[in-house]
Amino acid sequence: MPTRCSAVTAPRCQVTAVEGANSGLPRSGVAANTVPEVVGPARSTELVLDSFRGLGPAKQKTVRTVGSVDEMRSTFEAWSVGAERLPARGAKVPDVYRLPDGGVIQWRTGSGTGGPTIDIFPTSGAARTVHLADGVPW
Numbered sequence: 001m002p003t004r005c006s007a008v009t010a011p012r013c014q015v016t017a018v019e020g021a022n023s024g025l026p027r028s029g030v031a032a033n034t035v036p037e038v039v040g041p042a043r044s045t046e047l048v049l050d051s052f053r054g055l056g057p058a059k060q061k062t063v064r065t066v067g068s069v070d071e072m073r074s075t076f077e078a079w080s081v082g083a084e085r086l087p088a089r090g091a092k093v094p095d096v097y098r099l100p101d102g103g104v105i106q107w108r109t110g111s112g113t114g115g116p117t118i119d120i121f122p123t124s125g126a127a128r129t130v131h132l133a134d135g136v137p138w
Contacts, residue, residue, distance in 0.1 A: 005054045013040075019023060019047075024130055029104070038123075042102060043079065043081065043082070043083075043099065043100075043122060044055060044099060044101045044103070045099050045101050045102070045103025045120070045122045046101075046103065048079045048099065048103065048120060049120065049122065049128065050085055051075075051078075051079065051121060052064055052128050052130065053112050055130060056133055058131065059111070061128065062126050062127065062128050063128070063130070063131060064128070064129075064130050064131075065130070065131055065132065065133040065134075066131075067133055067136060068130075068132070068136060069115065069132065069136075069138050070114060072116055072118060072132065073107075073116075073131060074097070075118065075130065076085065076105070076107050080095070080097040080105060082100070083097035083098055083105070083123045084097060084098045085097055086104070089091035089106065091109070092108055092109050092110060093106050093107070093108050093109075094107065094109065101123065101124050102123045103120065103121060103122045103123055104120075104121040105118060105119065105120050105121070106118070106119045106121075110132065111124060114131075115131065115132040115136070116124075116132070117129055117130065117131055117136035118130035118138065
């Protein structure tokens with residue numbers, strides 16, 4: 001049985017879903033109603049983007065949504081397991097991580113649309129963003 005990650009086990013951690021898991025990152029989000037559980041080795045940017053595509057829809061194809069701040073934080077923590085922590089980019093961007101393949105993910109405490117935001121910067125291609133779904137309190 002996999003164990004939750006801690007500071008000690010983080011290098012060996014991966015992500016599975018609490019509900020409906022099969023392999024790799026979960027297709028979590030509003031529609032799937034799952035919250036990632038952290039177990040196993042670090043993930044690549046492509047696996048993070050795979051999980052991103054499974055989140056709730058938004059008006060733009062580079063944006064996805066989640067149903068709560070807790071789900072957003074759990075998703076961010078799952079994606080950042082085993083990644084290298086980088087210096088904060090100011091008070092608004094306190095958590096920044098480089099994935100093993102060079103992609104970067106960051107947590108912003110606020111955005112123009114309101115509430116926290118996850119930014120994904122792949123090594124190539126467009127940046128992706130995760131926001132709270134419309135009407136979700138933060």
